[in-house]
Amino acid sequence: xxxDYTLAAKIRVRxxxxxxxxxxYNANYLDWFEITRTELCRGWGRDYKEWENEGFMLPVAEAxxxxxxxxxxxxxxxxxxxVAELKVHSIKFEYRIVNASDGKLLAWGWTKQxxxxxEGKLLRGEHxxxxxxxxxxxxxxxxxxxxxxxxxx
Amino acid sequence: xxxDYTLAAKIRVRxxxxxxxxxxYNANYLDWFEITRTELCRGWGRDYKEWENEGFMLPVAEAxxxxxxxxxxxxxxxxxxxVAELKVHSIKFEYRIVNASDGKLLAWGWTKQxxxxxEGKLLRGEHxxxxxxxxxxxxxxxxxxxxxxxxxx
Amino acid sequence: xxxDYTLAAKIRVRxxxxxxxxxxYNANYLDWFEITRTELCRGWGRDYKEWENEGFMLPVAEAxxxxxxxxxxxxxxxxxxxVAELKVHSIKFEYRIVNASDGKLLAWGWTKQxxxxxEGKLLRGEHxxxxxxxxxxxxxxxxxxxxxxxxxx
Amino acid sequence: xxxDYTLAAKIRVRxxxxxxxxxxYNANYLDWFEITRTELCRGWGRDYKEWENEGFMLPVAEAxxxxxxxxxxxxxxxxxxxVAELKVHSIKFEYRIVNASDGKLLAWGWTKQxxxxxEGKLLRGEHxxxxxxxxxxxxxxxxxxxxxxxxxx
Numbered sequence: 001x002x003x004d005y006t007l008a009a010k011i012r013v014r015x016x017x018x019x020x021x022x023x024x025y026n027a028n029y030l031d032w033f034e035i036t037r038t039e040l041c042r043g044w045g046r047d048y049k050e051w052e053n054e055g056f057m058l059p060v061a062e063a064x065x066x067x068x069x070x071x072x073x074x075x076x077x078x079x080x081x082x083v084a085e086l087k088v089h090s091i092k093f094e095y096r097i098v099n100a101s102d103g104k105l106l107a108w109g110w111t112k113q114x115x116x117x118x119e120g121k122l123l124r125g126e127h128x129x130x131x132x133x134x135x136x137x138x139x140x141x142x143x144x145x146x147x148x149x150x151x152x153x
Numbered sequence: 154x155x156x157d158y159t160l161a162a163k164i165r166v167r168x169x170x171x172x173x174x175x176x177x178y179n180a181n182y183l184d185w186f187e188i189t190r191t192e193l194c195r196g197w198g199r200d201y202k203e204w205e206n207e208g209f210m211l212p213v214a215e216a217x218x219x220x221x222x223x224x225x226x227x228x229x230x231x232x233x234x235x236v237a238e239l240k241v242h243s244i245k246f247e248y249r250i251v252n253a254s255d256g257k258l259l260a261w262g263w264t265k266q267x268x269x270x271x272e273g274k275l276l277r278g279e280h281x282x283x284x285x286x287x288x289x290x291x292x293x294x295x296x297x298x299x300x301x302x303x304x305x306x
Numbered sequence: 307x308x309x310d311y312t313l314a315a316k317i318r319v320r321x322x323x324x325x326x327x328x329x330x331y332n333a334n335y336l337d338w339f340e341i342t343r344t345e346l347c348r349g350w351g352r353d354y355k356e357w358e359n360e361g362f363m364l365p366v367a368e369a370x371x372x373x374x375x376x377x378x379x380x381x382x383x384x385x386x387x388x389v390a391e392l393k394v395h396s397i398k399f400e401y402r403i404v405n406a407s408d409g410k411l412l413a414w415g416w417t418k419q420x421x422x423x424x425e426g427k428l429l430r431g432e433h434x435x436x437x438x439x440x441x442x443x444x445x446x447x448x449x450x451x452x453x454x455x456x457x458x459x
Numbered sequence: 460x461x462x463d464y465t466l467a468a469k470i471r472v473r474x475x476x477x478x479x480x481x482x483x484y485n486a487n488y489l490d491w492f493e494i495t496r497t498e499l500c501r502g503w504g505r506d507y508k509e510w511e512n513e514g515f516m517l518p519v520a521e522a523x524x525x526x527x528x529x530x531x532x533x534x535x536x537x538x539x540x541x542v543a544e545l546k547v548h549s550i551k552f553e554y555r556i557v558n559a560s561d562g563k564l565l566a567w568g569w570t571k572q573x574x575x576x577x578e579g580k581l582l583r584g585e586h587x588x589x590x591x592x593x594x595x596x597x598x599x600x601x602x603x604x605x606x607x608x609x610x611x612x
Binding site: 023028061062063064065070111120 | 482485486487516521522524525529
């Protein structure tokens with residue numbers, strides 16, 4: 001499911017994101033993970049804010065980041081993401097943060113989000129967001145298989 | 154009204170608040186202004202969150218900051234504040250940001266907040282928050298006058 | 307000088323920029339002002355980071371913001387800016403923050419920056435950054451006048 | 460080594476730390492982890508900034524956080540921390556974020572920091588910071604053993 005990463009967005013490092021080591025402060029990568037999720041949803045055809053407006057929420061339950069190389073002020077950054085795991089009550093995203101100018105991997109990580117209603121209560125039955133992501137994933141898989149077919153002919 | 158500043162809180166500069174100039178990034182002073190408001194309210198006897206829980210809000214309408222000297226990581230900072238102006242539909246706070254170790258003024262500024270209901274609609278009639286701050290201010294004034302009396306005897 | 311505002315950048319409101327009033331927290335507008343400065347410089351032909359690499363700095367001395375309408379998560383935001391005043395030892399920028407979908411003005415403001423060396427010492431003589439911005443401004447003015455000529459023929 | 464957590468600091472949740480879910484935004488917990496490290500060092504007798512002033516740095520190489528319960532605006536928060544692993548070129552801290560009013564665990568996590576010089580180069584030989592933390596850990600262990608002795612007599 002979602003074998004390959006999608007380029008979700010390109011951003012510029014903001015001055016406010018640096019710290020006195022002259023690199024991006026570690027917590028800001030979690031902001032970038034959120035941007036990646038937002039833009040993945042937009043690419044799938046429905047903005048995340050619409051899901052939230054309907055009373056669906058994806059609070060972060062776990063977050064992990066491995067910092068490989070520093071990002072610096074004004075660097076152009078690529079945010080890559082994919083769905084690593086989809087369950088009725090949770091979804092796991094994986095991220096790759098890449099320097100756009102040289103392709104260097106700056107960080108990778110993942111977050112696990114709970115699927116809840118607007119009160120923060122875990123959803124149990126198959127809900128609209130779950131079905132939507134599932135169909136997106138299946139579509140992507142089909143397209144990859146078709147691409148494989150073409151390559152191996 | 155509120156001639157003198159009150160020491161609302163002492164905070165430590167966080168690493169995340171610095172930028173690559175090795176000083177506190179300018180926007181963070183507005184966070185410190187908010188802490189000052191929160192702690193002034195607490196000192197007056199009612200937490201700001203209680204006002205907000207009752208459907209009252211104080212969105213910032215204007216903010217100004219004059220940066221005099223840099224704050225650095227791990228500096229101990231004093232947050233001083235006072236009410237500069239109170240109207241039914243707005244309240245203006247003034248702030249002084251001071252380095253606790255040498256008393257140096259780092260910045261001063263002010264914010265003007267609108268007094269609104271939970272929908273963001275401006276309040277017109279005399280509301281509970283207005284009356285409360287007014288009584289706090291009058292108490293402070295009375296105490297200052299009494300102090301002046303004692304001094305001039 | 308710089309009568310008209312330039313569209314410096316378009317950004318999306320990040321989830322991390324919202325607060326519990328469900329709108330963008332006031333301090334984040336100062337981050338957006340910084341992005342505007344960065345992108346104005348890029349548009350003028352030389353990245354701000356290059357100036358800083360050469361030992362030039364523009365610490366914020368004053369900041370003002372007037373909040374007119376709230377920005378919300380995922381809103382597309384236009385950052386407009388212009389130089390309002392240029393002196394050897396300071397430069398004043400003005401900003402307009404606009405909702406891209408309906409053109410509504412969300413906030414406007416200004417910052418005054420000191421022109422300093424890498425130690426934070428004020429520059430006195432005419433320095434390279436001053437001359438550069440001056441020539442940019444004069445070019446813009448000339449182009450505006452030419453445009454006026456064309457219009458009035 | 461460092462079996463038990465130390466209460467490093469108590470902080471108040473800032474308005475700026477909330478997001479539109481009306482809880483603390485996930486990335487801010489990494490800021491709180493940093494505060495914990497800073498205050499642990501202070502408690503051990505030498506401020507982290509002094510280490511950094513001498514050309515020693517602790518950039519974050521990995522970070523993990525498990526979010527259990529939401530923190531809200533104005534909550535009083537306890538930051539607990541301990542050293543989980545000490546090597547010449549890295550140190551791992553563990554954290555527990557607790558609501559001070561009811562003792563509820565809000566989050567726990569860990570970070571692994573690299574021990575580098577001011578250029579970001581990994582330190583290989585036994586350096587001053589390593590020896591210092593080692594001696595702190597051994598002292599704590601000795602005191603725990605003495606406490607155990609007293610208890611078992």
